[in-house]
Each structure stands twice: as structure tokens, then as C-alpha cells.
Amino acid sequence: MQYLLLIYGNETAMLNTPKEASNQIMAAYTAYTEAMKKAGALLGSNRLRPTSEATTVRAPGGKQTVLDGPFAETKEQLAGYFLIEAPDLDAALSWASRCPGSQHGAVEVRPVWVM
Amino acid sequence: MGDVASTAEAVARASYGKLVAFLAARTRDVAGAQDALSEAFAAALTDWPHSGIPRAPEAWLLTVARRKLIDAARRRRAGEEAAPTLALLTDEFDEADGEPAIPDERLRLMFACAHPAIDAGVRAPLILQAVLGFDAAAIASAFLVSPSTMGQRLVRAKSRIRQAGIPFRVPDPDELAGRLDAVLEAIYAVYAEGWSDPAGTQARSRGLAEEGIWLGRLVASLLPQQPEALGLLALMLHTEARRAARRDAQGEFVPLDAQDPARWDAALIEEAESLLLCASRMDAPGRFQLEAAVQSAHAARRRSGQTDWSAIVGLYDALLALTGSVVIAINRAVALAAHLDGPRGAAEGLVALDALDGARLAEYQPYWAARAALLARSGDAHAAAQAYQRAIGLESDPAVRRFLQTELSQGFSKQGAGDKPLPSPTPVGEGPGVRACGPLRSAVRNPR
Secondary structure, eight states: OOEEEEEOHHHHHTTOOOHHHHHHHHHHHHHHHHHHHHHHEEEEEEEOOOOGGGEEOOGGGOOOEEESSOOSSSSEEEEEEEEEOSSSHHHHHHHHSSSSHHHHHHEEEEEEOOO | OOOHHHHHHHHHHHHHHHHHHHHHHHHHHHHHHHHHHHHHHHHHHHHHHHHOOSSSSHHHHHHHHHHHHHHHHHOOOSSSSHHHHHHHGGGOOOOEEEEEEOOOOOOHHHHHHOOOTOOOOHHHHHHHHHHOOOOHHHHHHHHTTTTTHHHHHHHHHHHHHHHHTTTSSSSOOHHHHHHHHHHHHHHHHHHHHHTTTTOOOOOTTTTTHHHHHHHHHHHHHOOOOOOHHHHHHHHHHHTTTTTTTGGGGGBBOGGGGGGGGGOOOOHHHHHHHHHHHHHTTTTOOHHHHHHHHHHHHHHHHHHHOOOOOHHHHHHHHHHHHHOOOOHHHHHHHHHHHHHHOOOHHHHHHHHHHHHHHHHTTTTTTTHHHHHHHHHHTTTTTHHHHHHHHHHHHHOOOOOHHHHHHIIIIIIIISSSSSSSOOOOOOOOOOOOTTTTTSSOSSSSOOOO
């Protein structure tokens, strides 16, 4: 099965992390990504630029509105994702619990509805 | 025809959980497995009267159910998880004595239902529904929610198992802690349902106590390093050992204190004791071990002729600290009264009962039965009579009702305090869903 691991965290805190700590987190992500690749679990991953750079579009009834900002103001923001292949939820949860993001914020695990 | 129907029913009862577990473990689709199985039972009822009851009815049902599942998978939108279902086609069994040995995967099914990704409140009901095939209405009444709410929760949980990919496996030791609790709780709920019908008059409850013990044995044999799994089995065996002694020759209710220990099943008691000893060596006490220890203290009367009430009060203290359960608090009050004996004991017990939250106890029969007996002992005939009336009104078992009516009409008023047996302070656990913080209900009774 495919699962999307959605990494949520406090964006302001993340952007204000001192350089050294930030480097450490990045190194942890690099190792994590590498481990997933080696295990054959990784299908794709990316870090997202901050929500201040987000633009949200809605077009109810064909009437398009474009808004500056994320779709909702939340305490923790979506910061990145990993798309993985895992045999079951336990395997996906095990990857999620090892994600560096789970130490600073939360990782939501969503089964992918394959189209 | 009647014969076929009763054979079908017997197979359904004996094989339901096993067949659901077998099918669902391969497809992760509990609802689909249940649907296919009920179609197979329907087919049996039309087919068997003509072609005769098959040599291996369980295997016959499984074959039909598999075919139904595969048909259903083919009808479904292409690409949606058809592969595991189709793999059912190729799955073969070992043949033992010419009959296919269908592997028992009920424990794996139970752990899927007890997964942390399933809402905690629905885990035990889901286990009961999946393994025993109870309908939502029966489960709803035991867990104090409306049938439609329970139905929705069960549907949602089953869909979640399938869509989120919850695995059918026994968790690794490091993950076991929280998950085992829900499984043990569900098994005990099965046992308690069977126990509340000692005469075996209700078709639904018939054999449930045996079923609970069977599941308990399965878990204990697979997880012999889990002291609570051993504790639960010890608890069930201790209470089961007293089954015959709970009724006299006329079918009347006999409270624990009045039971003849010679009528207890010595072999079951021995087995329970050795399980409890094993568990206690692991040095990790828990609710089921403590409750089994209370039963063990009662069983000791078989040899000593005495009940060590002080030990029982101590065990209830530990249980109360662990669970905060009102049911335990009631038992503790009764044990305390027995320990101190006489009017002083009754007074202390009543103080302990008075300290409980009365509003939630309004419909809880054991509370009123305990209160009635303690009031009678303390010499307050008027209040005792009122409490007996409430206990009788809340009781659903006719034998227990008659016992209480006899107590009320002739028992306590003629006798002095101290020579009257107290009600059995042994409602060991709590029935399905009746938790310390939840509502109480007399219909979900506890083994006594």
C-alpha cells in the first residue's frame, strides 16, 4: 500500500531555528531519506516553502478567487511530505515515528487512494 | 429440515469467528468476510436439506464464502485491491484425517480490532462482533449505546481496518502492552456474558463462557510471557470452577459464602492456581491477576474452611487504586464488612458504600443487593427492606431474584446480625464496557 506521511510543525519556530540546530535537523532528514531509499520504501518526498508563500485558489460555480496565504490558519503547518510504499499501517507508522519531524511536530499518516 | 437448521446453527456458532478470521486475514475486509459468510450460511440452509449435510461442513461453508468474496471482488472497480482476494483461490489447506485443517487466525483478527488506530471505545465491541458475530443491537445494549450508533461505529471501524491497511498480526513484544488490554477485556466480556446465564437458557449466551475460556487459553498459550494473559485465564478458570455450585438441586441461586467447596471443580482450581503462580513470578501485577488473586483467596476455603477476608480487602484496595472502579469499590465494601464482622463491619461497609456516587448506581443491582445485606446486618430493617426491593426490581436472573425475595420475606428480620451470609463479594470484573468512569448497568452482570 502507498501512504503519504505529512509533516506538520510550527513554521515560525522552524524558520527561527539557529543555524547549527537547523543543520543537525537537515542531516537527520538526509539520513532518514537515505534509509527509506535503501529499504525500497521511498516513492517521493519534498520540503515545502513556508505558508507565507502559499496561494489558495477556490472556484465555486466557476467563479475563481485567488487568496494570498494557506487554505487555513493553523497552529502547525504542513512543512513537507514523504510518499512511501509499505505493506501495512504498522510499517507506515514505524517509518512515521522515525521521521525527524515527529520529534518537533506531528506526522499524519494517510493511506493513498490510488486512482 | 429442523435437523439441518440446527446443524447449520451449531456450525455457525462453532465456526463463525474462525471463518471470519480466516477470510478477513487475507483480504483485510471484515465486513466483506461477514457478508460472504452469511451468504454461505443462507446457501447451506437451502442446499443441505437436498444434498445432505456435508462431511466437513466448516470447509463447505468456507468454500462457498470464498467464492462469494471472489465474485464480490470481481464486481468491484478494477484495480482496487482485488489481488489479495483473488489469492484466496489458490490458498490450500493441509488435510488432516481427510478433513481440511483451517488455520485458526482469531487472535490475529482480535489484534487487528485492538489496533491503536481504531477508536479505543469501539475495540472491544468490534472484537465481539467480528469473532462471535453478535449483532450491533446486542452489543449496543451491553455497551450502553444506541444500536444505530453502535452499528455506525462498527461499520466505520471495519472500513478503517481495510482502508488504512491495519495488519492482521500478533504485535511484537514491544508493541504489545496497550494492544493486549483490549483483547483481554473483550475475552473477559465474552466470558462474563456466558457466566450471567448459568442455566444456559438463552441461546445467545450458551457456550459463551466456554468460548471465552477457549480464547483465553489461546492467548495464554501464544503469549506465555504476558502475566495479564495468564491472570485472565486464571480468573476465568477460578470462576468457572464454581459454576455447578452456584445452583442447588432445585436450580436455586446459592451465594458464594453458602456454596459447598466440595462442589467446586478441583482440577480447574489447580490449573488456575498454577497459572497465577506463573504470572506472579513475572512481577508485573495487573487488574486480571489481582482479580484472579481474589478468587484464589475464596478458593482457599476449600482447604482451610476459612475465608481470609483481610487478604481480600487488601487485594481490593490494590485493585481500587489501579482501576478506580465503582464495581471494585462495592466489592471492597462488602469484603470489609465481612472482615470486621458483626454490626461494626456492616457499619463500616455502609460508610464505604455511602461514599460512592449514588446517582450512577441507581440502576446497578449489585450495589443495592450489597446495601440491603449490610443494612439488614446493621439492624435497620426498614431501610434494608427498601434496598432489597430495589435489588429485586433490578435483577433479571429469576433464580437470583427468588433468592433475594426469600431474603426479604423471611431472612434478615428473624435473625440477629452476624449469622447471615453476606452476598458474594465476588463480582470480579466489569462486564463489557462497564468501566469505572462509565455508566453502570445491572443487565451486564459480573460473575459472582
